[in-house]
Amino acid sequence: MNDAAIAISGLVQRRANFELGPIELVIPRGYVTAVVGPNGSGKSSLFRLLLDLAKPDKGRIELLGERVGSGEDTALKARIGYVPEQSIDIEDGLRGSQKADFVRQWYPNWDVNLYQELLRRFEVDPALKLGKMSKGMRRKFDLALAIAHQPELLLLDEPSSGLDPIAWKMMIEVLHRYMDRNGRTIVMASHIIDEVKRLADYIVFVVQGKVLGMYEKDALLDGWQALYVDSGGGAAMDWTRMPGFLSATVSRGTTYKVVTADAPEAERWLAAEEANVRLISKQKLELDEILLFHIEQARGVL
Structure with a gap:
């Protein structure tokens, strides 16, 4: 589907104590979609499947019109930005500048001016080692990295985790600005109600590994x-x-x-x-x- 940022069909992932799916879901391009559900409902597992960081037992996933897991995906992933829920501990010894120098190699559209602007706005010092950054600063650094190559699709797993109220408002502004360009899409997992209300166009409810519905936000709030x-x-x-x-x-x-x-x-x-x-x-x-x-x-x- 040309108008779909994400198309999921018959997706199932089985684990010892948890089963995700079966999931049928189409997320449109050009909008912000919030995936909402209690802890342990499968939101992070779904994100990992979207990025081919984990494999499903059944089903098909397409991102930006290309099938996930079908082979070489470097070009596809260059069109995607991702902020995971948890930072990667093995990177703690790297300085922010060192990680940025490594990451930028994989993205032809890396915009160094945008990256520097985001660091200034978020007040992040890239000379610090990642392990020495506070949780909030690390979150802001990861968000700057994810946006700096101007991805078509931005996947955010609990993006405001660790942010203070001022940084949270700045993040909202940055994400609104990111969406100013037509065709860009954000899919975010969040449990912050005000965040969802301020950002989302669509809401997907995920509970116990099942998608219970996808709604246009304003229609949902007017109808219930x-x-x-x-x-x-x-x-x-x-x-x-x-x-x-x-x-x-x-x-x-x-x-x-x-x-x-x-x-x-x-x-x-x-x-x-x-x-x-x-x-x-x-x-x-x-x-x-x-x-x-x-x-x-x-x-x-x-």
Whole structure:
């Protein structure tokens, strides 16, 4: 698919105590997609599979129109930037400048001016050994390296880990600026809700190794709402008939709190009901509440 940055079909990876997949997923080019899920859900494993750092047991992965794991991939990886969740300990004895000198050899589009600008903005001293950098400084250095060759696809695994609030805001600005050029794509794994809300165009929920859904962010946040409905004290309502129904609980007296994943249709359904019901108020769910519903659904609680 020409408009897909990532296309995954029938992907399965089995380990002794964990199975990832089967996954069917298409991530579009030119947008920021956040992969969201609890720790241990398989987000980092998925990133390693995308980069051919681990092998699947089944399935097919394509990045930027090229199949992963089909042979020589130097040219493909030159089009990709990656910041892993954990820094590589074996590099601790290298100075930042030494790692940069090594890394730049593999990227024909390496922009030394952009690299130097990012170091200045992030206040990173490349003369320091990587092992002597704080966690936040190391994170900023890794991000500068990943962006310096101006990749088409940027993969970020928990990009803000270790960043203080000022550095976090700067990272958000840098990533917005990176996306100014058409055709660039970011896929990031994150558990920072505000980060996802400020950056993402699409959200993918991953729980227990399964992709539970991919949503356009604004449509997701507009659709998932808690509706407070006065049932009128009449016959009990069958709330399960409501479009997008997720749960219903008594809020107070004859008022119910009904959670739906399709608020516009749910409101139309309420208006068409012959029963004496009245919508009192509504409230959008926060992203962490939506994630919790997905987790409970995966665990069979809902």
